[in-house]
Amino acid sequence: MEDKINTTSKNLQRGVHKADSAIFNERGQEFDMPLFPIERNELANSLIERLRNRSPLGIPPDVVDGGTNEEAAGGAARFHLPSSSGSEDEFLDKQTLEKLNALLSPAPSAVRGTLTPPIRFSPTGRRPVRQTVPGSDECKTFDVNDETEGMLPDTSPGHCQPGGPRASSRSPVSGEVFERTAQGIQLTCVPPRETPTSATVAATQPSIVEYQRVCIGSDDTYAVPMDDLHEAALALLKAMELRKKYMNLSKQAHASITTRFMTMARLGSRDQLDPRNDRMYYTAQTPMGDHPIHPPETEGDPFHVKYWPCAIPARLSFVQGIAHLELAEDSHSNGPTGDRPLLPNFPTVSLQEFIQDDCLMRSFVGSGPLKSFCYRRLSFLSSKFSLHVLLNESRESLEQKQVPHRDFYNIRKVDTHVHAASCMNQKHLLRFIKKCFRTRSNELVCQDKKTGKPMTLKQLMDHLKLTVYDLNIDNLDVHADRNTFHRFDKFNAKYNPIGQSQLREVFLKTDNYNNGAFFAHVLKEVFSDLEESKYQNAEPRLSIYGRSIQEWDDLSTWAIDFKVYSPNIRWVIQIPRLYDIYHSKAAIISFQDMITNIFQPLFEVTLNPRSHPKLYAFLEYVIGFDSVDDESKPDTTHMDMNIPTPENWTKKENPPYSYYIFYLYANIARLNQLRAHRGMHTFALRPHCGEAGSASHLITAFLLASSINHGLLLRKAPVLQYLYYLCQIGIAMSPLSNNSLFLEYHRNPLNNYLARGLNVCLSTDDPLQFHFTKEPLMEEYSIAAQVWKLSATDMCELARNSVLISGFPDFVKSHWLGLNFWEEGVRGNDIARTNLPNIRVAYRHETLTEELRLLVTAALEARDFQPHPMSAGSPVHQKQVHPSERPHLSPKPLTELTEEA
Structure with missing residues (x-):
């Protein structure tokens, strides 16, 4: 022993160990405490020096134990001094311990203005101490390289035992034992006793999702010129702002994560961009016994109406193709009923405003630098996913195998795009x-x-x-x-x-x-057959042509009289773009007649449900609208400011695709506003788009649609593909359908879309024409898995995406995906229901947040690069400084940033 001490002393005197490096053996995240007092003193001095240099609080070198409020209350975590029976060479000396405990005591945080909890180092444990904030679900492991800001230890009665035994250096607790001094009583905090839990519950215990992450050591945009990066970021954020405007106006869903980062860009909040602020990397415990995996069955007549809302005496009119509502002259004044007016003034969007936004989007899509930037980012996403699969495929498979009873066959899948006339x-x-x-x-x-x-x-x-x-x-x-x-x-x-x-x-x-x-x-x-399979669901399309105003009543009468209902089914109404055929047969005179036939009954039944009782009951199971026809037909008329309004469109030519989609959107938006005001569910616009024809269809759908079907042409438009990824717009793809109509199977981009993280799912389209088996949706999955060698994780991801894209009610999705399905990241994933590993969900969430953080950071930097108002005459190209050297300026709205760019 003395020989070892002498050798260590000589090494220290020769300066073998530098002042900024502690004496310990490093094995990944585990550290061995030195065995000899001289080595432990050297470690303590190194810790003090390192923490003093790295501390954001500016702790002075000669700080001593001053007795903070936490310590007076018995709550300060400290190095423990040995008892009289302890061995001298097991602990640090008293002076060093006081320095460390004074340095690590709570102090006001300069960043958040709160008390910074102390870090606790165990002089006897051989692993870093893990400390948890009481009442939180966050657990963080600290080592000697951590910052001074830590987490308070759990001192609840279930965790702390007075006079407990001291943990040995080889304790099996794995670093969760630490010592503290409180009111003169030695406390040994130990983890709570393990209670028997089922494998399903254990699979959903709160924990950090650990996997092999692909990290870029430095900025990965150095190859992009700074000006191009700033212009690309501003353009992409502006495009996302445009989509958000139309989604909010029509009461359609918009990705919450995208909205969160767009708010940061608008407010100029750099603090919120810190990755440590994300709290979505932890799973939530959701035992199967607390929430059934099957939603409750409907009892009795599914079309029975239990509550009939009162009628609103309002008049409906169409002004330039868009529905307008006003109270009838013989009704009471538009005074408040409760806290809301009887009929508020709903906002709307004009055709001219849409054309301006559409032209702006076309300029973005055609921009050369922006196309290059988006192509680089998409290529990066593909390569990053390949590395992720290479590093974590076995971990994802192991995580799936640990979930009992659940596999690909018994997770929920929704056929989000199938036509009722060909669903068999x-x-x-x-x-x-x-x-x-x-x-x-x-x-x-x-x-x-x-x-x-x-x-x-x-x-x-x-x-x-x-x-x-x-x-x-x-x-x-x-x-x-x-x-x-x-x-x-x-x-x-x-x-x-x-x-x-x-x-x-x-x-x-x-x-x-x-x-x-x-x-x-x-x-x-x-x-x-779907009910027998139990886990397969569908959203078949029924047609409303717009030839007659009686079509809605006839369709609802058919559904109710023949009891065409299933809990596995929700309806989507498809509107064929066949104005030219109806006009040639004199069924309608103008395009306004078609709009009136489609939407007037819907407004009437929303204002007065008893005016169309069967339609009101049928609409409870209608979740959206689709627009169908051959997209490869060229548009004979271009969208510009001179295009006629619907009441003036009396010519025999068919209106362009964007014209159809805009007026469908405008009236659905007004209808959703009215239905939301009355407490009814709203509808989504989910058109066929991008199967063939022009890429301009995808621009229109990006602005106006909740999700799309097909989306093949995104492979030729990198800007739009990147925007669809950032906004997580749903894409229901049908490779077998495309293989017979427009694109060979091996060229289908679904596999590339999935790798890059687009929100894609599989659908059947027309089983009557393209499939052979009794389960066409499973046929789609099986062929895709064979052709592209999809893993079980890939297929479960596609299945989960199909449920999220679908229009089934949220309470149904909560049974299928988990109570927190709407949350970001792994908090919204219940592997016991989805069989989707948390590793894959965490990877998708982290990758998307990194892309959004890149754009927002570049947009805020673009604000800093703007010339100062006092130097208006200075050259445009000024010297660019590092972001850390730039002064903090007051934030500007995103609209101003875009205009300046």
Whole structure:
């Protein structure tokens, strides 16, 4: 022993150990305390010097134990002096301990103006001390390299035991034991006793998500010129502000994380940009027993209305294509009812304002430097994800295996894009047609086009010269083949069984001679298969054409009379862009007629639910609107200030895509404002977009739509793709559908979108045309997994995205995803329900926050680079200084920053 001490003393005298390095063996995050007193004194002196140099509080070198308020209350964490029976070479000397404890005692924080809790070092433990703030879910491990700001130890009765035994240097507590002196009683704080918990509960215990993170040691934008970086940041933030404006106006959802960072940019809050302010890296305990994974079933008639809101006496009119409401002349004044006016003045947006914003977005998308910047960031995201998978794939798989009972097959999945007229596979439709021919052949199903007389199903079969025996999959001819590629007209013809439009009208329509009885029956069979699978859900599209104002009443009557309902289903209403066809048949005169037929019944039932009782009950299960047609059709009219308003659009040409989407949006926004004012649920705009045609469609959808379907053209527009990523806009993709119509499967960008972090999910589109099995959604997942070698984590991520994108009510999602599904990061993930590892969720959240933090920081720096008002005559190109050397200026609004840029 003496030989070792002498050797150590000689080494210290020779200066072998530098003053700024402690004597310890470093193994990752674990440190060995020196065994000899001289080495421990050297460690203490090193700690004092290091903490004095690094402390933001400016602690003087000669500070002594002055007895702070915390210490007087018995709450100051201190190095413990040995008892009379202790060995002298197990502890630091008294003078050094006093210096350390005085240095580490609580002091007012210069940053937050609060008491800075002390760090606690254990002179006997061989691991860093872990201390936790009582009542918080944060747990942080400190070592000798940590800052002086720490966390208060938990001194609750369940944690502290008077006179407890001193932890040995090889204690199995793993650093969670520390010593303190309080009111003269030696306290040994130990972790609470472990109580038996199920594996499911243990998987959701609060803990830091640890994985191999890919970190850039320095600024990763050095290759981008500073001016280009500033202009790109300002342009992207301006584009996100435009989208947020339209989303707020229409009561549609906007990503909370994006909103949070945009607020920082608006307020110029640099303090909030500190990554340490994020508190989303901890899981929340949600035992399965506390909250069932299956939502409660609907009892009785699902269309029974328990409460009828009172009517509002208001008049509806359409001014330049947008609905306007005003109280009727014979009603009371627009005084307050409770705390709200009877009918407030709802804000609106004009076509001219939208065209200006659309032109600004086009300039952003066409900017060369901005395209280069976005392409670099997207490439970086792809490479970063590849490294993440390489480093953490086994950890993610292990985390999934630790969750009992849950796997890909029994997690919730939603088919967010499927058309009701083709939601069954071809074998199912063939079997249903044969069954109807055998059992319901005497029902009247249509009228003879020549004589006008009703025809039975048997008479129709004889007229078409068909027998039940003749029917098979081949002559049914509803499946897409190689001849439909880039031929949308041939694809539409596949909706006609055996090439006969009469059979489509009989079996796949709601407004036919037998009131859609066959269509309702086959849909209920499909829904029964979904209920049997339990974990698959869908959002089928039903059509409202805008040809007649009675369409809504007819559709709701069909749904309620035939009880077309399933807890696994929510409806989306699709609006085909077929004005030119209706106009040629004199069904409508102007585009305003189409808008009126679509939206007038919706406003009437919202103002007075008893005016359309069946429609009011049916709308409880409608969650949004879609716009469908062949996007590859060129627009004959361009969107500019001279474009006619809907009441003046009487020509035979079809309006452009953006024209349709804007007037759908404008009236949905006004309808949502009214429904939100009345306490009713709102609708989302989720159009087909980006499947073919111009990239300008994606600009329109970025501003106006909650989510989109397809989005293939984003692969050719890096600026828009990056914006869709930053705003986390939902994209429902159908690779099998695209493979038959517009893009080969191996070229589909879904895998790239997923790697970069876009909010994508899988959908089926038209199982009748593209799928073979009874479970078309599982067919989509299985083929994607085989072609792109998707892992179980990738598939669970796609499934969770589909639930988040869907329009199912929040209380249903809380059962499927967890009570906190709406929160950011891993707080919103319950792996016991989603089977999605917290590692993947943490990676996605951290990556997105880093991208947003990069843009906001660059935008705030751009403000600092603006020339001072007193030096207006100075050159434009001034010397750029490091951000740390710049003076702190008062923040400017983001709008001013964009205008100056």
